[in-house]
Amino acid sequence: MVKNRDRKEVCRLAFQTVFKRYELKYLLTLDQKKRILEAMEPYMALDKYGRTTIRNLYFDTDTYRLIRRSIEKPVYKEKLRIRSYSKADADSTVFVELKKKYDKVVYKRRLPLPEREAMAWVNQEAPCPVNTQISREIDYFMSYYGALRPSVYLSYEREAYYEKGGGDFRVTFDDNILCRTDDLSLCAEVGGAPILDTGRVLMEIKCSGGIPLWMVEVLSRERIYKTSFSKYGTAYRDLIFPTLQKPKASTLKKEIFTHA
Secondary structure, three states: OOOHHHHHHHHHHHOOOEEEEEEEEEEEEHHHHHHHHHHHOOOEEEEEEEEEEEEEEEEEOOOOHHHHHHOOOOOEEEEEEEEEOOOOOOOOEEEEEEEEEEOOEEEEEEEEEEHHHHHHHHOOOOOOOOOOHHHHHHHHHHHHHOOOEEEEEEEEEEEEEEEOOOOOOEEEEEEEEEEEOOOOOOOOOOOOEEOOOOOEEEEEEEEOOOOOHHHHHHHHHOOOOOEOOOHHHHHHHHHHHHHHOOOOHHHHHHHHHHOO
């Protein structure tokens, strides 16, 4: 049974299950964030849910095929994750998300499910309990890549702003970005290693068309430039990849014995 709080989350988050937009990223100092917020005030409003903690489980192959491909910056890339907007339990509503990027345009499909059903499906222990176009797309993705497993838990604090005039222009600020490779469950507490330097904030501009002139002006005035930043990619580079380079203890013993 879905909890009342989760029903509210479904109403807020699941009514849109298909996205097509540009997602532009900028790394800011706290002072730059403050000045951008001041420029946004006449045009943007903070989401009524305020500052929220977003939790993600990214899935990959045992060789990290998806993220290795992604950080090569191909024209087309894709990833699969399960997202929660609060600490989950088995009955909480979470979102299975298939995210693709082609020629700078982001396409996202997501499906709301109870946590236990989402995990069983993506771990390929049980079929998806619903049959939709989105579930079939995700089934094809999992069939194509074979066995997938949780590879990293990634959480962050987010402030989301929407356009007062009712347009689709959105701005989000993420900080306290943490990642880990153990305790891979959305039912677990938040925690892990930080992947942003202290005093830095990740801003994302999400839009289907051009950026409003007032935002262009503040970015130009503050000399803030678009950057390439992937949370999962940074977690792989800083946390996962270094451990893959360390020889296993058995290998070290064999090398010591061989050279004795």
